[in-house]
Amino acid sequence: MFLREIQFLWERVTDEQRAQYPVHLPAYQGVESMEINGAVTFFVGENGTGKSTLLEAIAALCEFPTGGGEVLADEHSVSEPFPLQDMLRLSWMPKVRTGFFMRAETYYNFASLLDERMRDPDFAADPYARYGGKSLHKQSHGESFLKMFETRFSEKGLYLLDEPEAALSPVRQLSFLRLMKQMADTGKAQFIICTHSPILLGYPGAEIFTFDRSPLQRAEYEETEHYTVTRYFLNNRQEVLRELFKREDDSL
Numbered sequence: 716m717f718l719r720e721i722q723f724l725w726e727r728v729t730d731e732q733r734a735q736y737p738v739h740l741p742a743y744q745g746v747e748s749m750e751i752n753g754a755v756t757f758f759v760g761e762n763g764t765g766k767s768t769l770l771e772a773i774a775a776l777c778e779f780p781t782g783g784g785e786v787l788a789d790e791h792s793v794s795e796p797f798p799l800q801d802m803l804r805l806s807w808m809p810k811v812r813t814g815f816f817m818r819a820e821t822y823y824n825f826a827s828l829l830d831e832r833m834r835d836p837d838f839a840a841d842p843y844a845r846y847g848g849k850s851l852h853k854q855s856h857g858e859s860f861l862k863m864f865e866t867r868f869s870e871k872g873l874y875l876l877d878e879p880e881a882a883l884s885p886v887r888q889l890s891f892l893r894l895m896k897q898m899a900d901t902g903k904a905q906f907i908i909c910t911h912s913p914i915l916l917g918y919p920g921a922e923i924f925t926f927d928r929s930p931l932q933r934a935e936y937e938e939t940e941h942y943t944v945t946r947y948f949l950n951n952r953q954e955v956l957r958e959l960f961k962r963e964d965d966s967l
């Protein structure tokens with residue numbers, strides 16, 4: 716593993732910035748440092764708690780292309796949001812420069828970029844070579860996603876992945892777990908992953924940070940809502956659905 720610690724340098728932000736996105740997000744309040752102790756780290760938590768924002772800030776500090784993962788525009792904001800990376804410091808042992816940042820939602824753009832490169836006569840290398848040999852638009856989403864990981868995971872590096880499960884069936888998620896394990900075991904790859912998948916989260920010995928608490932903190936797999944809610948639903952499906960729909964009818 717390479718990335719050992721993410722420090723939050725509060726002295727770098729003004730009081731005004733502290734009150735605004737992204738610095739104001741509850742999960743970040745009171746965080747001085749996040750120590751990373753394993754090859755696989757997950758960020759979990761409710762939608763909008765700041766997982767992607769932190770992952771993207773790490774990617775920016777690593778100087779990885781953020782893959783078209785532009786920050787959501789805020790219609791009400793009069794100024795550009797404070798770049799979270801400006802208050803972060805990453806500690807490495809050893810420092811790596813390779814790896815990538817990938818968010819499922821920008822995968823389509825990435826596929827189009829490769830097609831553009833294929834058409835570009837000035838681009839000598841085969842842009843599909845590392846991605847299954849043909850346009851990602853001509854492979855199913857899940858197939859090409861997994862293919863891409865199989866090819867790219869053979870390289871040493873830090874992999875920052877935002878909801879990789881979005882493209883993957885449950886069986887493919889299991890394949891993905893195996894792939895991560897193979898890579899992590901070589902000591903050449905480190906993963907930091909935002910996920911909502913109870914399957915991915917089940918990676919053995921993974922370090923999990925939950926953004927549902929303020930400050931964000933470590934959690935055990937069985938403590939996460941992804942585990943408890945999924946488990947409860949699967950064990951009590953009829954009861955949960957009855958209760959859910961009854962409430963909906965009542966509010967009509």
Ligand SMILES: Nc1ncnc2c1ncn2[C@@H]1O[C@H](COP(=O)(O)OP(=O)(O)OP(=O)(O)O)[C@@H](O)[C@H]1O
Pocket residue numbers: 736740760761762763764765766767768769786787788789792796909926
């Ligand atoms: N440019 C922006 N200006 C203001 N607020 C923003 C901006 N970009 C994102 N936000 C808000 O910041 C919060 C955190 O967003 P983020 O994408 O990091 O959440 P997340 O935990 O990754 O959520 P999800 O699980 O849904 O992907 C959200 O409430 C989002 O609407």
